[in-house]
Amino acid sequence: MPEERRSRLTPEDRRTQLLALGVNFLADHPLEELSLDELARRAGVSRALLFHYFASKQGMHLAVVTAARDSLLRATAPRAHLPPRERIDDTLRRFAAFVRDHSGTFVSLVRGTASGDPTVRALVDESREINAEHLWEAFAELGVTDTRTVRLALRAWVSFAEEMFVSLASGDLADDEQLVAFLVRTLDAAVAVARDSTL
């Protein structure tokens, strides 16, 4: 019966299911513990089938990290219709909610991913760039001039925020609204210093 149900999945659905299991695994384990054997066991499929989908352990890791990262990016994509200030608040609020709901996966992503594989690390670095770019767009709408110093400050502040979100993921922080307010104030302060500096 389960066999029968499995065989009805399209290749696309099967791949999605395998990736979901991989992302779930990251909730409690670092990426480096995710072997093809482990994922095959969890999915109840053969190792050969995983090879068919991902070609190698590295290919599977890349696909799982991409899926985890993309779900974070989707969950925290800025809502374009909001004015810039509200958009930043709203994005940070949804970021906090994602971190609360997927704390293990979030920490695996920003800490664990790691993995020793530069391609995997580049995926995570890329999401920092994307977040910094979104912030930049909002500040441009607020009239902030485009300088390299402001861009560097925004990228560095994304790392600041990530560290605060890791604290949130560890259960160290009680209130999302207070965290969001704190983050926005530090963000504004960093931008104010950057507008007044030339690096």
Added chain:
Amino acid sequence: MPEERRSRLTPEDRRTQLLALGVNFLADHPLEELSLDELARRAGVSRALLFHYFASKQGMHLAVVTAARDSLLRATAPRAHLPPRERIDDTLRRFAAFVRDHSGTFVSLVRGTASGDPTVRALVDESREINAEHLWEAFAELGVTDTRTVRLALRAWVSFAEEMFVSLASGDLADDEQLVAFLVRTLDAAVAVARDSTL
């Protein structure tokens, strides 16, 4: 003749020499590319000798990362005799100088180290904690009250600064003094927000 010179090294000196070669390797390569074979080749010794010193590739990686991290910590240890403000400036200035002189090693440490090995990552996280603790001591001397929010902000700011130092390592920044001034202002701003917030 080189054989003879080699044989005169004490075990302690030999270990130091091997670690220096490993740290040097990080200047141009990520840690994961440092195999026992590669280090043996560079040192002109046998793989068996490396096993004797480090027991395994993982043991060698741990020892090399510890050596690299400790040289950064030594080079940037706060000078206790300076008053807190000067101490922070001086530490950041020496941090910038270290990053300029050892840019590859620095980036390997904070980015690459990584390595997929949680023990290795913990070493690098620990150095962030140490830096945050040093900052905390300086701000305590300046009369800042010990709150969890201030501590969290300092830890997050260390990640902010690290990101700026990665930009410095990539050759993106011309002037160390301007960077130090920028960092101090963002640090003060983060502490000011934290003093006025409760997380």
